[in-house]
Amino acid sequence: MAVWLSRLAVDRWRLSNGLKRGEGADAQPIALIAETAHGPRVDAVNDAALETGPRAGMMLADARTLCPQVKAVPSDPAGDLAFLEKLAVWAQRWGPWSAMDPPDGLVVDVTAVAHLFGGEQRLIADARKAFAARDLTASFAIAPTAGAAWALAHFGASASILEVGEDAVVRLADLPVAALRLDSDVITVLRRLGLKRLGDLTTRFGAAKGRDALQRRFRNRKSPASNPLLRLDQLLGYLPEPLLPVVPQKMPLVQRRLMEPIRHRDLLDQVLADLAEDMVRELEGQGVGARRLELGLWRVDGEVVLRQLELSVATRDPAHICRLFADRLEDVDAGFGIETVRLRASWAEPLALEQVDIEARAEVHGTSLAACLDRLTVRLGQGAVRRPVPHASHIPERAQHWHGPLDPEPATQGGLALRRRPLKLLDRPEPIAVLYATPDGYPKAFRWRGDVHEVARVEGPERIAPEWWRERSNVRLRDYYRVEDDRGRRYWIYRHGVIGDGRGGLPLWFLQGFFA
DSSP states (O other): OEEEOTTHHHHHHHHHTTOOTTSGGGGSOEEEEEEETTEEEEEEEOHHHHHHSOOTTOBHHHHHHHOTTOEEEEOOHHHHHHHHHHHHHHGGGGSSOEEEETTTEEEEOOTTTGGGGTSHHHHHHHHHHHHHHTTOOOEEEEOSSHHHHHHHHHHSOTTEEOOTTSOHHHHTTTSBGGGGOOOHHHHHHHHHTTOOBHHHHHHHSSSHHHHHHHHHHTTTOOSGGGOHHHHHHHHHTSSOOOOOBOOOOOOOEEEEEEEEEEOSHHHHHHHHHHHHHHHHHHHHHHTEEEEEEEEEEEETTSOEEEEEEEEEEEEOOHHHHHHHHHHHSTTOOOTTOEEEEEEEEEEEEEOOOOOOOHHHHTSOOOOOHHHHHHHHHHHHOGGGOOEEEEOSOSSGGGSEEEEOTTSOOOOOSSOOOOOOOOSEEEEEEEEEEEEESSTTSOEEEEEETTEEEEEEEEEEEEEEOOOTTTSOTTOOOEEEEEEEETTSOEEEEEEESOTTSSSSSSOEEEEEEEOO
């Protein structure tokens, strides 16, 4: 069975904003846009925008010409793909496996499954009802091959079914050549040749002589999406079409169904400690550590209390888990009692086993940095804790950024092969007065904060050029020196500018850091 979510991006945007179809902000014309080399281009539009003229593929400027009231919202292809993956796992209720057909399609294997629903028509009706309950627009088709099901779902009648043994050539003859899932340039070539329907291909190029003529034109096209004959053979079942099934990842989950409901905090802490030990064993069995934990408390009256934790690094420490949840359970109202407690790791990362010192294990070593960050984040909030993250920049004050403990590491092109840097940098470089023998010579002494420092040793210079892609052309060079005064104290100073560079007057000197 092929499922075509024709408005996946718009439906996901609407659901993420808590809107139902045609109400609230969804009644306003909305266009999801993507940045391209030629400017913003429309990826998808909602029903309100569709009625006023904008279409997918238009430039945003053209869409606003047709509908000045259209609201532009950035599209999220990565979010759409993640949403499609979740739908693929959810769609396995209609078959043993499912596969994604990006950007907006699903393929479900319903072989020998239709009789469980009372026939193929009822299976499609059940799927349509389930998607409608999720407020998703979808088109369905069932066929012996994935290619035929895709063609019928996109270009056939609603809820099309191609029976096994039915002549696919006759049934699909009136569909356009776009039903072969070809690249746009190949479709253009076929239309210029007068091949606009699948029937034109099967009639004129069904025999070996005719296939040779078409094969010679596309002999350099090796991928199925650029070769119409390969796609036609896949659609008719002459060639196999490999599909990559979506395998749901099993998240570690442990729970306790209590014989008697509990209401006291000490009993709840004991149950949580038991669940933490069970969770650690599950995580060790899978070789992962928990990054996000969800604790669910089912009360006797049917109410469910949920508490969630996000950790800065993957962990399998039961004491650490209990300590973090202890602060989140202070305001729990047990009501008439809690009868079920469930702990689930909804986010886990690979974590290798470590060989620890058995003797040192019994000693108290204090709190690790990761555990400290987790405790501060739980007590103070995620916005109150920051950590420095290296940034790819030669400019010292730009060589790091501040991120939250849960923020992902930024993508870089590898660490910069920088020379040795001082132990401490000043928040802002402070101006100093330098005495030197020649304008371009080494500094002999400098005055900083009223004290004169005689220079005993000098190493440098290390020249750092400005970042041309963000600075103006008149920004001056920097020549850095590592200097040591007569009392053994070491500083990091630099000369801002070079005499005669045409970018200002005499160079200025600054102190920016201290070495150990």
